[in-house]
Amino acid sequence: MATTEASQRAADDRNPDRRLSRRGFLLAGWGLFILAAHVGLLGMVRFLFPNVLFEPPMSFKAGLPGDFAMGVDERFKDSHSTWIVRSASDPLSGRSGIEGIFALSTTCTHLGCIPNYLAADRKFKCPCHGSGFRESGMNFEGPAPRPLERWRVAIAEDGQVLVDKNQKYQWEKGQWIAPEAFLTA
Amino acid sequence: MELFKSIVNWCSQPAIYISLCTVGFVLLISRYRVLSRPSVLWGLAVGIALFFIVGAQDEDFLKIITKGDNMPIVIMIFAILATLGMALRQAAVNDMRLERGLPPTEAEDRGKVLVWPDLVYSEFICTILLSALFIAWSVAVEAPMEEPASGTRAPNPAKAPWYFLGLQEMLVYFDPWLAGVVFPGLIVVGLMVIPYIDTNPKGNGYYTLKERKFAISMFLFGFLVLWVALVILGTFLRGPNWNFFAPFDYWDPHKIEPLVNINLSELVWVKWIGTKLPDNILIREAPGIVIILAYFAITPALLAMKGMKRFYEEMGFARYSILVMLLLCMAALPIKMLLRWFINLKYLVAIPEWFFNI
Numbered sequence: 001m002a003t004t005e006a007s008q009r010a011a012d013d014r015n016p017d018r019r020l021s022r023r024g025f026l027l028a029g030w031g032l033f034i035l036a037a038h039v040g041l042l043g044m045v046r047f048l049f050p051n052v053l054f055e056p057p058m059s060f061k062a063g064l065p066g067d068f069a070m071g072v073d074e075r076f077k078d079s080h081s082t083w084i085v086r087s088a089s090d091p092l093s094g095r096s097g098i099e100g101i102f103a104l105s106t107t108c109t110h111l112g113c114i115p116n117y118l119a120a121d122r123k124f125k126c127p128c129h130g131s132g133f134r135e136s137g138m139n140f141e142g143p144a145p146r147p148l149e150r151w152r153v154a155i156a157e158d159g160q161v162l163v164d165k166n167q168k169y170q171w172e173k174g175q176w177i178a179p180e181a182f183l184t185a
Numbered sequence: 186m187e188l189f190k191s192i193v194n195w196c197s198q199p200a201i202y203i204s205l206c207t208v209g210f211v212l213l214i215s216r217y218r219v220l221s222r223p224s225v226l227w228g229l230a231v232g233i234a235l236f237f238i239v240g241a242q243d244e245d246f247l248k249i250i251t252k253g254d255n256m257p258i259v260i261m262i263f264a265i266l267a268t269l270g271m272a273l274r275q276a277a278v279n280d281m282r283l284e285r286g287l288p289p290t291e292a293e294d295r296g297k298v299l300v301w302p303d304l305v306y307s308e309f310i311c312t313i314l315l316s317a318l319f320i321a322w323s324v325a326v327e328a329p330m331e332e333p334a335s336g337t338r339a340p341n342p343a344k345a346p347w348y349f350l351g352l353q354e355m356l357v358y359f360d361p362w363l364a365g366v367v368f369p370g371l372i373v374v375g376l377m378v379i380p381y382i383d384t385n386p387k388g389n390g391y392y393t394l395k396e397r398k399f400a401i402s403m404f405l406f407g408f409l410v411l412w413v414a415l416v417i418l419g420t421f422l423r424g425p426n427w428n429f430f431a432p433f434d435y436w437d438p439h440k441i442e443p444l445v446n447i448n449l450s451e452l453v454w455v456k457w458i459g460t461k462l463p464d465n466i467l468i469r470e471a472p473g474i475v476i477i478l479a480y481f482a483i484t485p486a487l488l489a490m491k492g493m494k495r496f497y498e499e500m501g502f503a504r505y506s507i508l509v510m511l512l513l514c515m516a517a518l519p520i521k522m523l524l525r526w527f528i529n530l531k532y533l534v535a536i537p538e539w540f541f542n543i
Contacts, residue, residue, distance in 0.1 A: 078337040106337070111361050114339045116426070120439055127341035129357045130427030132444070141444040142427070143357055146537035172537040 056080050059164040061156055065185035068101055068161070072117050072135055081106045082151060082163055083117065083124075085135055092136050092147075093176040100184040103151040103163045104137045110144040124148070137171070147171040153183040161185070190243065194431035197422055200526045203519065206414040213273075213409075214402045217394055218280070221273035230266055243433045249421055253329035258347055258420045265413060275392035289391035341425050341438060350419030351412045357427070358521045360532070360542040368514065372407075375511045379404075382504045407515055446531035449473045466536055473534035477543055480517075485509040 020028075060080050062068075073084040083104040089097050104124075108115050113128035123140075124133040131142030138147045152167035161183065169175035176182070196205060213220055220226075237259065241247045250259055279289040298304060331340050345353040355364040379400075387396035394401055424430035425438035447456075453472045454462050463469045488509060489497040497505045524530040534543040 078335075081337060111356065111365070113343060114337055116339075116341060118426070118439065121441055125426040127339050127343045127426060129353065141446050143359070143531070145360055145532065145535065145540070145542045 058166050059162060061158075061160040061162055062103075063160055065101060065155070065159075065161055065183070071122075072119075074117055076163070077106055077114075077117075080163070080165075081114075082165070084153075084161070084163070085137075087136065090136060090182060092138060092171065093182045095182055095184070098184055100182050101153055101161060102137075102182050103153050105149040105151065105165075105168065107149070108144060109139065109146045109148060110142070150176060150181050152180045154180055155183065155185065186239075186242070189239065190433040193240070194433055197429075197431040199418070199422070199429055200523065202418060202422070203410070203414065203522065206410050207519075210406060210410050214394075214398070214405070217273045218277040221270055221277045223274070226266065226270040226274075229270075230263060233262060233266070240432065245435050246432050249432070253326050254344070254347060255420050256326065258417060261413070262417070265409075269409075272392060273394065276394040279391055279393050280395040283393070283395070289393065291391040342423055342427055344419065344423070347416060347420060350423075351415035354415045354419050354423075355518060358518070358525055360540075362540070363543065368518070371511065371514050375515075378507060378511070382500065382508045384500075403512065403515075411515065411518055444529060446525070446529050448531050448535040449476075449533045450535060452528075452530070466538060470534045470536055473532070473543065476533055481510070481513060484513060 056079055060076070062076060062082075062084055068084055068086045070086050070088065073086070076082045076084060083106060084101060085104060086099070086101050088099050089095065090100065090102065093102070106114050108126040108128070108131055110126065110129055110131045113126050115124040115126040115131070115133065117123075118125050122135055124135075124137075126132070126142065126144070129143050131139060131144035133139050133144065133148050136147075137150060139145070147170075150169040150171075152164040152169070154162045154164065156162040167180070169178055169181040196202060237250060241250065249255060275290070279291075282289060332338075344350065352364070352369060355368060358364070359368070383397075383400050385397055385400065387393065421432055422429055424434075424436040425440070428440050428442050430436055430440070449472055450462060450469050454460055454469070467474070485506060489505065493505075493509070496508065500508065521530075524533075532542040534541065536542065
């Protein structure tokens with residue numbers, strides 16, 4: 001038995017057509033390795049799309065417009081990363097002398113820390129590198145290169161303020177003048 | 186005591202602190218033979234220790250220096266003094282010997298020891314002692330835990346690990362892509378490039394300062410003033426809301442520091458010329474762009490003609506250009522700091538539309 005196997009192998013070795021060449025062996029080996037690595041990579045990519053996301057929905061209802069007094073409302077900071085601001089006038093969005101509501105993102109535009117609202121100074125101040133923002137979201141101190149981003153605000157069917165974080169408005173792109181960046185209410 | 190406190194507080198204003206560090210650094214390089222005498226080094230160590238002991242009488246300062254996070258910085262100050270002092274001492278001794286025509290001490294066999302058993306034994310004993318010290322330390326001092334991590338609240342102040350405080354300080358003055366990516370990359374690349382641009386064979390195998398004055402002083406400036414001094418600044422002088430606090434100030438989270446930063450474009454167009462900002466981005470930022478280009482194009486040429494002429498002739502164009510580029514990038518940090526502190530300049534080139542700010 002062993003002898004026939006050995007002689008068979010010897011015959012294969014002698015037959016150049018049936019013998020796996022060095023180059024073929026390396027190609028097959030590396031090919032399989034690269035294939036396996038890519039399958040592993042696919043598994044990694046799959047992690048980017050989890051089955052369940054424990055995140056608050058991107059849009060939420062914040063209550064009736066009348067619930068918001070003048071100034072900054074911090075109730076939605078922890079749950080939805082949003083400050084809702086009522087302002088008597090917002091010249092930066094082209095609404096001078098018009099009262100209304102807008103929603104600010106709570107992410108600092110410098111490196112993404114979460115600033116604190118300092119009611120006494122009426123400003124948002126980042127604890128990481130000291131960027132400061134006015135209640136309008138405008139950056140005025142520290143390194144932040146651009147103002148806080150604003151979310152879309154609208155009135156839902158039931159009359160509540162709807163904040164939609166899928167749509168953001170950036171001042172430096174001239175987007176704050178968009179109709180839904182500011183809610184006249 | 187009050188006088189002592191107010192003097193220290195005055196010296197801790199950022200611009201004065203960095204200036205004092207720079208003056209101290211220049212003194213260190215120019216007077217290293219005197220400063221590295223054992224008596225002077227011990228005097229400095231005792232002086233710093235006295236400063237901490239006297240300062241600890243103040244409650245706020247005591248709280249800062251005994252915070253678990255900050256103890257390594259206090260230790261670091263003494264460790265740097267010791268290692269730097271020993272190296273400079275050795276360099277001073279060698280430089281004096283070389284002047285007298287003698288070989289450096291390392292060239293003689295004096296003091297040579299064997300790896301086994303001398304070195305390995307010392308290392309072994311050090312390992313045991315340090316392990317004991319760290320165990321005792323970790324038992325005695327509570328870990329500086331903070332509140333549970335939260336995606337919606339950042340601690341105030343939010344400090345990086347102590348060894349990154351220099352980097353965090355740099356981020357106060359530059360856009361993240363520069364201070365977080367380009368400059369740290371340049372630090373690493375620059376350190377790797379040193380053997381290729383510094384071809385001076387002197388100092389190979391022995392300590393010397395005189396024979397490599399430029400190389401050592403440039404390295405030490407980056408290390409001592411732009412890294413260690415900024416780590417100390419970030420640890421002891423940065424408080425809530427990332428405001429500056431002098432060592433004997435109470436860390437008041439409601440401290441009001443009126444800072445209104447201004448971009449160079451606003452300064453030039455609005456304040457000096459008196460028009461509104463041009464709509465075209467490149468025209469709007471032209472002043473800053475011209476300054477940056479001039480800084481990196483004209484300064485090397487000027488330095489090649491005067492000041493660093495010898496370098497240009499000895500190193501050739503390519504090596505010289507790399508060296509000067511690295512030096513200019515290094516100098517950009519203190520320049521930007523001073524501009525921020527004195528004229529509240531935010532960005533020389535501010536193009537938030539393209540996420541490009543310098």
